[in-house]
Amino acid sequence: MLGSYLAAAMLCWMGWERFDHEAVITWMSVLTATTLLRTVMFITYRRAAPNQRSPQQWERRYWLTLALSAGIWGLGALAVMPVGDLVGQTLIILFAVGMSVSAVSCYSSFRNMTLVSIALVLLPCTIWLLLQPSALQQGIALAVLVFASFVVSATRSLSSALETAWRLKHEMEHAHRLAIIASCTDGLTGLNNRRAFFDHASAQHALCKQQSGLVAVLMLDIDYFKQINDTFGHAAGDRVLQRIGTVISDCLRDDGIAGRLGGEEFALLLPNTPQAEAVEIAERLRALIAQLNVSSEHGVTASIGLVCATTEESDLDALLVCADKAMYRAKAAGRNRVELVELARTTA
Incomplete structure (x- = not known):
């Protein structure tokens, strides 16, 4: 959450002379609001009682705020895209690709969440470049799509591996708890041995x-x-x-x-x-x-x-x-x- 906000701020700082200032200010203002919204959600979660932290209660809120933040990041990058400045366009695409990589590292155990985040960040600018008349711009867009396809494939493998590791971890913890109970319990009566x-x-x-x-x-x-x-x-x-x-x-x-x-x-x-x-x-x-x-x-x-x-x-x-x-x-x-x-x- 903090990384995505800092990445947008750094991008705007580096491209301040190339981007439309009004678009930059609007993007950063909206992104600040969504970041604060997600921060409030995390604080509320941390302060909630343990029995009120179930996935059923929080996963939908997390999904909504994540999709909102990723969508604003992708649309904001498109809004500040300089039409006639290839260097500025390349800079924005590089940051967008970096954001997609960070999504893999943050949400790789949740494949759908990773794919949605990558799509919302990458697609607006990539599709825009793909529709431009310049072959170089179209080539950059195609390269991004090829990169994204590899990321999607890697995400599938990584998500499967993490899910297996998570399941094995919890199975081992469950077996350990059962072993502790068995070592302290009389198997016939259920009382302490x-x-x-x-x-x-x-x-x-x-x-x-x-x-x-x-x-x-x-x-x-x-x-x-x-x-x-x-x-x-x-x-x-x-x-x-x-x-x-x-x-x-x-x-x-x-x-x-x-x-x-x-x-x-x-x-x-x-x-x-x-x-x-x-x-x-x-x-x-x-x-x-x-x-x-x-x-x-x-x-x-x-x-x-x-x-x-x-x-x-x-x-x-x-x-x-x-x-x-x-x-x-x-x-x-x-x-x-x-x-x-x-x-x-x-x-x-």
């Missing part, structure tokens, strides 16, 4: 500790899960794990962290959660899991260990150990229950 749970839980616990808040940790184990696998098969066991993963996700708050630590064991970290709320969440989890079943005769239950503490007096590993011990006490007490451990004084 063991490593990701400890990474996220440690970060969340540290953040909660800075705020001197409360924290709750739950350890959940499916009752008689081996019996489910042995009786109904591992496919049925996998379905149970998937459904429990869904239940946990539905019960979890936005700031909560949940993960499958392995087998049928799950862990949850609830930051800034008073004891009463943590107990309510644990009991809701237990009740929802108890509504699941493998068959009409065989239901599913879980034992849950819950520990609540103030973060400034707690350590994440210690909380997990205490919650794990509480979970085994829940199993020893008859399963399908929640056992609570309070490490430090909490506010209900």
